[in-house]
Amino acid sequence: MLTVTVTHKAYPHATHPALTDLHLSVADGEFVALVGPSGCGKSTLLNIISGLDKNATFSLQLDKQHLTVQQRFPLNMGFMFQESRLMPWLTVLDNLLLVLDKSKQSREQALHYLAAVGLADHAQQFPAQLSGGMQRRVALARAFVVQPRLLLMDEPFISVDAPTAERLRSVLLALWETSRPMVLFVTHDLREALSLADRVLFLSASPARVILEQTINLARPREMQMDALQTIYNQLLTTHPDLLSGICR
Numbered sequence: 001m002l003t004v005t006v007t008h009k010a011y012p013h014a015t016h017p018a019l020t021d022l023h024l025s026v027a028d029g030e031f032v033a034l035v036g037p038s039g040c041g042k043s044t045l046l047n048i049i050s051g052l053d054k055n056a057t058f059s060l061q062l063d064k065q066h067l068t069v070q071q072r073f074p075l076n077m078g079f080m081f082q083e084s085r086l087m088p089w090l091t092v093l094d095n096l097l098l099v100l101d102k103s104k105q106s107r108e109q110a111l112h113y114l115a116a117v118g119l120a121d122h123a124q125q126f127p128a129q130l131s132g133g134m135q136r137r138v139a140l141a142r143a144f145v146v147q148p149r150l151l152l153m154d155e156p157f158i159s160v161d162a163p164t165a166e167r168l169r170s171v172l173l174a175l176w177e178t179s180r181p182m183v184l185f186v187t188h189d190l191r192e193a194l195s196l197a198d199r200v201l202f203l204s205a206s207p208a209r210v211i212l213e214q215t216i217n218l219a220r221p222r223e224m225q226m227d228a229l230q231t232i233y234n235q236l237l238t239t240h241p242d243l244l245s246g247i248c249r
């Protein structure tokens, strides 16, 4: 179990803190979606957890052990951002090897994950030779190739067309089912959150707090359970219309 508490985060010269007293936890093997309005602090939160942002007062506990910034390696974190963030001068394979050591075993592992996302035949191509959806699949493979215990995803399927996003979500779930890392998945999109997560945490406007939590006890793939999903969706919209303002429904 990972427990996160952000006591205070303010950007220089900002009139208000970006985050105060935000608390959440993720169980082993759990897929958690974070849904909240634009600007509430979702990316800030992931940056703090990842260690990219060190200017915050916060605590991370893994199985009740406090983790300092230097001690995060047990989490073996994988990342996926709003853009693919591939190195354009490296081949697809080398983009994966960048996050691994240079052993023969790593190369095999990278090729294994490229095959798992359907890109076995594209290992020697450069990112610019791939479509946007294929580049996201490379980014997914790169996130999983480190065999993360924690995966941080910041709106990874934003600005791709709906069928491509659907395909990427099913690739993500297939990868996740094989190793079951803890996932924190940020999205504006309530339907995306409900289709993926075990638990959805709804965040308030800035500074973000968890104001509602919804457990989704439905087997995956959830396209087979549209009626049950629609019921949860309708209940949320009926019972919490104010909380869901600013979220894509």
Ligand SMILES: Nc1ncnc2c1ncn2[C@@H]1O[C@H](COP(=O)(O)OP(=O)(O)OP(=O)(O)O)[C@@H](O)[C@H]1O
Pocket (backbone or CB within 6 Å): 011, 012, 014, 018, 036, 037, 038, 039, 040, 041, 042, 043, 044, 045, 188, 206
């Ligand atoms: N580098 C920065 N310097 C100053 N203020 C920042 C910086 N990054 C973010 N902020 C501010 O902090 C607040 C939280 O931003 P953040 O990007 O974390 O929100 P978000 O919920 O991820 O937004 P979105 O959903 O639009 O991506 C916002 O008010 C934003 O303007």
